[in-house]
Amino acid sequence: MSPYETMPFHLETERLILRPWAESDAADFSALLSERGKGTSTVERSRTSIGELLAATETTGIALLPVQRRDEGDFIGYCGLIIGRTTLEEPEIAYELCRRVHGRGYATEAAGAVVDAAVATGRKRLWSTVGTWNTPSLRVLEKLGFERDRVSMEENGEVAWLTRSLP
Numbered sequence: 001m002s003p004y005e006t007m008p009f010h011l012e013t014e015r016l017i018l019r020p021w022a023e024s025d026a027a028d029f030s031a032l033l034s035e036r037g038k039g040t041s042t043v044e045r046s047r048t049s050i051g052e053l054l055a056a057t058e059t060t061g062i063a064l065l066p067v068q069r070r071d072e073g074d075f076i077g078y079c080g081l082i083i084g085r086t087t088l089e090e091p092e093i094a095y096e097l098c099r100r101v102h103g104r105g106y107a108t109e110a111a112g113a114v115v116d117a118a119v120a121t122g123r124k125r126l127w128s129t130v131g132t133w134n135t136p137s138l139r140v141l142e143k144l145g146f147e148r149d150r151v152s153m154e155e156n157g158e159v160a161w162l163t164r165s166l167p
Helices: 023-034 045-062 106-120 136-144
Strands: 015-017 064-069 075-082 092-097 125-130 147-154 157-165
Touching: 015 075, 015 106, 023 045, 023 064, 023 075, 064 092, 064 106, 075 106, 092 106, 092 136, 106 136, 125 136, 136 157
Parallel strands: 092 125
Antiparallel strands: 015 064, 064 075, 075 092, 125 157, 147 157
């Protein structure tokens, strides 16, 4: 039994709603992943990934959640907590948004809600790992109080490890 509370899986901010995955998110999720420029992600593959994310949430009590705009109701990306390169005790915050909505503060808004959700679980620290080339993402983390811990070299290049104490 985990010493941590389960993360809230429905978060709302002024402009955004973060909620559990639905099978109907597969096409939008696939389109988002295809924006990475590493080949096309199929809807079928995204459906499988959604199933894996939901299963991981069942066992870990933390979640990567789809982000939708409150007024438009459209899927614009995901944000949440994952084990990633770290641990269940000190998970990573992760987010990725569709290019069409970059530069509007949505990542900061969604990630702020996820940090609050992490605090609610009783955790003491969060991590984030980001390519050092990804200046916008590093700016989001800085706004949320993350500080650089170290840099590692990985096959895709330099990765910055950032951490934030909670609350």
